[in-house]
Amino acid sequence: MQRANRHRTIIAAVRGGDEVRASDLVRATGASAMTIRRDLSDLERRGVLRRTHGGAVGLPARGAQLPFQVRSETHVEEKRGIGEAVAAMIPDGSSVILDDGTTCGAVARALAGRELTVLALSVHLAAVLAEGGDASGRGIRVLTPGGELNPGELSWSGHRAVRDIEDFRADIGVLGVCGWDEESGMTASTLQDADVKKALIGSSRQVVAAAAAEKIGLSAVFSVCPSSAVDTLATGRLSRERRLWLEQEGVDVVCCA
Template identity: 30%
Template sequence: MLVAERHRKIVEVVNEKSSVRVTELSKIFQVTEETIRRDLEKLEIENLLRRSHGGAVSLQDEQSEVSYAEREITNSMEKKAIAIEAVKLIQPGDQIVLDASTTAWYMAKELPDLPLTVITNSIKVAVELSKKESVKVISTGGMLLSKSLSYVGPLAERSLSMYHVNKAFISCKGVHIEGGLSESNEWQALLKRQMMAISDQTILMADSTKFGVRTFAHITDIQEVGCVLTDFKIDESYSKALEEKGVEVRTVMVQEKTK
């Protein structure tokens, strides 16, 4: 395969998958990982993709929201494992806020029926928690984003400002040591910033593909996060860099799907 053809196909794969690892590309194109890294460097210069820690992410529709259905099946095993670990951090009587991420929805499904107060901007999280009699659910209201089934905007932000919680459980699209947390949508970024502002502690739930990624809208600096929950595939150097910033990192094992 000619280099130009490989480059074209790499961009196609990245756009199709949204994000892909160097190891995976190396296997697909049967070239060394070093060759793939050089390819990605050239393609990033040409503004055809963005390199991330250990791979690449697509630039297509970077500022638009990904549909909930698509997010639900992306790295679902990792998100479920992270959600199960997050639930372990919740105690009876806690007051928490959950964002509109699919990981937060998995959390809502895993939460036992404990006396809790949960504030959320997610329709799906609110519906899931409505099945638990002991959980008090407060919805932010606001402007509905149909793709993510979430409320955002000034009304949602003002609603959050009325409360104080023990813990905020949030996710995001990109986690970068220098660039901090980021989202593809400015409305979501602003709301997550407000969620962190009303909380004693922020727990970031992010699978390993999100590290080294910077997207459109900045949420906050990485030092503002108290704890990161991620999967065991996170690069050790990135985990160490987070800990040097004073951020606790907890990694979870992911049970592979059985055929």
């Protein structure tokens, strides 16, 4: 099979967002395992897919996100390190707004048992945080906003959610990231998510972004804030160039890998 045809076959296989094994692509194309690995590398550089251990998963079009379950199973160790780093930045007794998303989920798990008040912006986060308490009532006090519950993500959005976030005064806001690049600053995949993130930033004395390194350099559709609005970024391994432009914007970069 010619290279262009192989690429079309691979793109069609990963389009649904499910992980596809390299061995299945070898069978589908008749190519060698080495050729498939090379094809996957080429398509990853083009932003079509993301390589995984033993295969690949398709990337959504600009402005969309992979399903929550798929994201929760990728970069698990990197996200765990980010979660622990962010948790270490939060003193006991703090009030916190915790954005939705799988990296913020790692932050929630790292906060278990702490004496905090947390406004959790998704059902997933609220459940993780609530499990960290004990029978005496000690531990994290968990609050949630009102608003519309988004299917799949199980996060809140809408005017009521934004208003409730604006009414909460946080010592630290932990911000999830859809995309963040030098030209556009931080961006979100939906208008509703952008509004929620703006409210989080406005209600927080200190803003800490928690993001897997793959999100740095990407751009989604809806503007959230300039890079300078974020105090600290906890992430994985960044290139020297990306770290430099963030630091020039006044962002303290903490690499957790």
